[in-house]
Amino acid sequence: MTISLGSLRDSFDGVIPSIIATLDEEGQPNISYLSHVHYVDESHVALSNQFFSKTATNVRRLGGASLVVVDGRSGQQHQLNIEFVRAFDSGPLFDKMHTHLSAISALHGMENIMRLKSADLYRVRDCRRIEAATPLEAAPPPLPARHDLHRITHLNTHIAAQDESETMLDAALDGLHNDFGFGHAMILIAHPDSDSLSAIAQRGYAPGGVGAEVRIGEGLIGTVAASRQALRISDLRRARRYVSAVALATEAQNDREIPLPGLAQPLCQLAVPMLSQGQLRGVIFVESERAFAFRHEDEDTLTLIAQQLASSLHLCELQEQPATTVPVTTAPLPREGRFRLRYYPYDGSVFINDDYLIKGVPGRLLYGFVRAFVDDGRQDFSNREIRRDTALKLPDFKDNLETRLILLRRRLEEKEGPIGLERPERGRIRLRLSAHPDIEIISEG
Amino acid sequence: MLPKRAVLFLKASFLVKLIRLIGSQDKKMTAPAGLSDEVVAHLTSEVMIIVSVRAGSDRATIARSTGALYCGDKGWVSLFVSAPQWPETVEYAGVGGLIAATFTRPDNYISYQIKGRIVDIGPATEAETTQAASYVENTLATMARLGVTRVQLSHTFAQGQLVRISFLPRELFIQTPGPQAGLKLYEPAQ
Numbered sequence: 292m293t294i295s296l297g298s299l300r301d302s303f304d305g306v307i308p309s310i311i312a313t314l315d316e317e318g319q320p321n322i323s324y325l326s327h328v329h330y331v332d333e334s335h336v337a338l339s340n341q342f343f344s345k346t347a348t349n350v351r352r353l354g355g356a357s358l359v360v361v362d363g364r365s366g367q368q369h370q371l372n373i374e375f376v377r378a379f380d381s382g383p384l385f386d387k388m389h390t391h392l393s394a395i396s397a398l399h400g401m402e403n404i405m406r407l408k409s410a411d412l413y414r415v416r417d418c419r420r421i422e423a424a425t426p427l428e429a430a431p432p433p434l435p436a437r438h439d440l441h442r443i444t445h446l447n448t449h450i451a452a453q454d455e456s457e458t459m460l461d462a463a464l465d466g467l468h469n470d471f472g473f474g475h476a477m478i479l480i481a482h483p484d485s486d487s488l489s490a491i492a493q494r495g496y497a498p499g500g501v502g503a504e505v506r507i508g509e510g511l512i513g514t515v516a517a518s519r520q521a522l523r524i525s526d527l528r529r530a531r532r533y534v535s536a537v538a539l540a541t542e543a544q545n546d547r548e549i550p551l552p553g554l555a556q557p558l559c560q561l562a563v564p565m566l567s568q569g570q571l572r573g574v575i576f577v578e579s580e581r582a583f584a585f586r587h588e589d590e591d592t593l594t595l596i597a598q599q600l601a602s603s604l605h606l607c608e609l610q611e612q613p614a615t616t617v618p619v620t621t622a623p624l625p626r627e628g629r630f631r632l633r634y635y636p637y638d639g640s641v642f643i644n645d646d647y648l649i650k651g652v653p654g655r656l657l658y659g660f661v662r663a664f665v666d667d668g669r670q671d672f673s674n675r676e677i678r679r680d681t682a683l684k685l686p687d688f689k690d691n692l693e694t695r696l697i698l699l700r701r702r703l704e705e706k707e708g709p710i711g712l713e714r715p716e717r718g719r720i721r722l723r724l725s726a727h728p729d730i731e732i733i734s735e736g
Numbered sequence: 737m738l739p740k741r742a743v744l745f746l747k748a749s750f751l752v753k754l755i756r757l758i759g760s761q762d763k764k765m766t767a768p769a770g771l772s773d774e775v776v777a778h779l780t781s782e783v784m785i786i787v788s789v790r791a792g793s794d795r796a797t798i799a800r801s802t803g804a805l806y807c808g809d810k811g812w813v814s815l816f817v818s819a820p821q822w823p824e825t826v827e828y829a830g831v832g833g834l835i836a837a838t839f840t841r842p843d844n845y846i847s848y849q850i851k852g853r854i855v856d857i858g859p860a861t862e863a864e865t866t867q868a869a870s871y872v873e874n875t876l877a878t879m880a881r882l883g884v885t886r887v888q889l890s891h892t893f894a895q896g897q898l899v900r901i902s903f904l905p906r907e908l909f910i911q912t913p914g915p916q917a918g919l920k921l922y923e924p925a926q
Binding site: 306307310313314317318319320321322323326341344345353354355357358359364367368370372421422424427428430431528 | 786790794795796798818821837838847849876883886888891893894896913918
């Protein structure tokens with residue numbers, strides 16, 4: 292083989308469909324389009340077997356096939372002479388291709404049409420460049436080689452050096468933004484007791500969005516969370532109308548949703564799972580208004596950083612807080628000004644003066660803090676107490692207290708309302724009220 | 737997700753259209769390899785065209801065609817292929833050989849595959865070369881509306897040294913992605 296398959300990985304993204312041609316028993320050619328060619332290694336590719344039963348029949352009988360792939364950025368074409376090895380209808384290769392296909396199909400509104408039957412593995416006998424006889428445009432300059440290892444090492448070392456979840460999140464986002472040039476980046480945290488992820492930190496968007504939720508399995512981020520596999524969409528131009536329509540349809544569906552930060556016209560998106568000890572801890576998402584902004588190298592880079600961040604956050608959660616209990620300090624309730632705090636126990640949602648704030652565990656935590664302040668004048672709480680104090684009537688959760696408190700505190704900061712949370716020291720929370728709360732509990736759902 | 741009733745309606749509409757299309761093919765069965773007006777209009781519009789012929793014992797070639805013509809009198813489909821860009825297909829295409837071609841609309845993915853036997857090969861005439869150039873410009877305009885750039889298509893539409901490959905259709909298949917892909921609409925008259 293004269294050309295490295297690894298150098299053609301941009302041609303396997305499915306931006307421009309690939310083509311496969313086979314022969315039947317009479318020597319009759321058959322042509323099919325392919326939505327996805329998967330790079331396996333330097334001598335193998337896998338093809339998505341969806342509808343092309345004739346192709347499947349032909350290659351299983353004869354073995355050989357021709358494949359043309361196109362680089363979606365430069366338009367360069369290559370022809371591969373391939374030989375069928377075997378088909379997989381389950382396993383890692385199938386799962387990877389199924390996930391990618393589902394995400395791409397959803398973006399084109401064809402999620403119920405493009406179903407993967409099998410991932411077909413082929414050995415590549417030969418790979419040749421197809422020279423353009425009359426190119427329409429000059430070829431874009433080749434992409435420069437990347438040397439990311441040093442920068443990844445530097446950022447991961449920096450994340451690992453942090454001893455608090457909050458500074459880990461900031462270190463990761465600052466590094467992605469400043470060192471790697473990801474202009475729009477977001478971290479979402481997964482919760483073991485929830486079927487959604489919550490945005491906890493972002494860079495490159497207008498302020499806001501902390502606490503915005505993405506349901507697992509929905510959209511690019513949700514699909515990555517469900518599959519625990521990285522996904523990169525290089526060119527959203529053809530899917531843009533559909534994406535816009537979906538965005539319109541999902542805007543502010545009810546009064547308890549925080550809009551997720553996002554570009555109005557994204558052309559390239561990448562999301563990677565944050566995994567630690569086999570568990571999903573969250574998702575890192577980046578996007579760009581430039582098609583082909585992210586390459587395979589970015590996928591690898593983000594994956595390594597996501598793994599470091601997930602492990603560091605997890606370790607931080609597991610680390611037992613200092614044994615000393617917080618001295619019970621009391622403070623009088625503010626005398627000037629009043630505000631209304633409406634609390635819905637059934638979903639933990641909290642409204643401040645009819646303005647939605649947050650729901651779920653962070654909402655329950657906040658209600659518990661304010662209730663304790665109103666009843667006992669108490670304003671200091673330790674993580675250890677919060678975990679164990681049944682008086683707070685918190686749900687039985689074990690993980691993610693630290694990140695949920697960060698999420699709550701940042702959401703309160705964004706709203707700039709009468710409630711604030713401070714961290715006087717590690718493992719401790721202090722409630723600040725600038726007005727007297729009138730708590731209203733709404734029992735019915 | 738579409739409501740169940742809407743899905744059933746769409747399926748029923750598709751079947752009705754399919755039956756009509758098959759009906760229109762049946763009417764043409766008596767003519768030598770005739771194609772319906774609907775199919776002819778499709779394959780001579782701004783569609784992406786792929787051609788394949790046999791190359792050796794276990795492999796088929798792939799080439800992109802720069803436009804198609806239909807000769808109603810003879811029932812031939814003619815495709816234009818750039819010899820320097822797709823030398824293998826031009827080399828292996830011979831009169832009497834088997835050939836396949838797909839015709840895919842880029843805006844809605846509606847696609848047909850026609851299989852047949854090559855009846856004539858020769859250099860494209862000046863008029864045919866001009867017609868191929870027109871096809872390229874029209875198709876580029878269609879693709880631009882869909883957000884595909886000239887750079888992305890820079891290697892796709894080759895116009896140098898076009899060779900005309902004419903073939904007599906024997907079989908017509910639906911190639912549109914979905915469960916009907918591969919459905920045969922047409923067979924040669926017995």
